[in-house]
Amino acid sequence: MECLILGAGAGTRLMPLTDRLPKPLLPLGPTTILGRLVGQVASLGPDRVLCNLHHHAAAAEAYLASVEHALPVLTRREERLRGPAGSMLTFQDELAAADTVLVVSGDLYLGDGALGELVRRHEESGSELTVLAVEVDDGSRFGVFRLDDRGRPTALEEKPAWAAGRRSWISGGAYCLRPELLKRVPNDRIHDFGADLIPELLAERADVTLAPWLGRWDDLGTIESYRRAVLDELVSGTPGGGDAHYVAPTARVHPSARLTGRVHVADRAVVEAGVRLHDTVVLPGATVPAHTTVADGCVA
Known part of the structure; x- marks a missing residue:
């Protein structure tokens, strides 16, 4: 398995916190958002973690060169942003040679076991793509799944107005996929999981599986959600x-x-x-x- 942690985003919703730091390098206890994710990936058995960089790439490279993590982190600059799914092309050769590809957004705060559950569900299902799915009280800020009467995804809609104030199953920002899907990712434009790849696969009735996660999950995209996660790390x-x-x-x-x-x-x-x-x-x-x-x- 190869794991790519997405680290190129500018973190505009977190400014001014990200004026000098890329979002994954914001502190979280004695480590960082990225360091915590690397530690969770390490328990799954890969030899390393891949991480694409763009916003404050030099600061990220200097930090990663000076701090030892649970796994070696191989970084590569993404000179032209290509979106979360498009970012896989930054490590195209490495990911294409893997049996399984795990992609994790670099701004997630996950309870222990979430990524393991995602990988387990993917291996059991044999699906082309498995998506970590979480249930929220208001789905209007996220990519929301439409489900059939058996709980299987039939469509994914980005930030739908109908999900405002409505309990919804959303894409949780972590994905497990077959490397063959890399062939579907265009190199000449931004390509997203939620806006492009997942809806395309569902429209074609491709085999997309959800891995429901009922434990801790937070998208650290706002100052309040980030502050809450940092303070929650102070477990005493x-x-x-x-x-x-x-x-x-x-x-x-x-x-x-x-x-x-x-x-x-x-x-x-x-x-x-x-x-x-x-x-x-x-x-x-x-x-x-x-x-x-x-x-x-x-x-x-």
């Missing part, structure tokens, strides 16, 4: 209260600063005198000025 705290703090070894927190609730202070961050932080994330290299109060926020 609870959403309803209790203090749990992570201060990176290279961060500096003034002795007079007060940290309450769940607080994450990342590498090279500075928290000056008299600061009060509550349920807050301080990103790498950020400074919280003296006598500032931040509650339920992110500081970049």
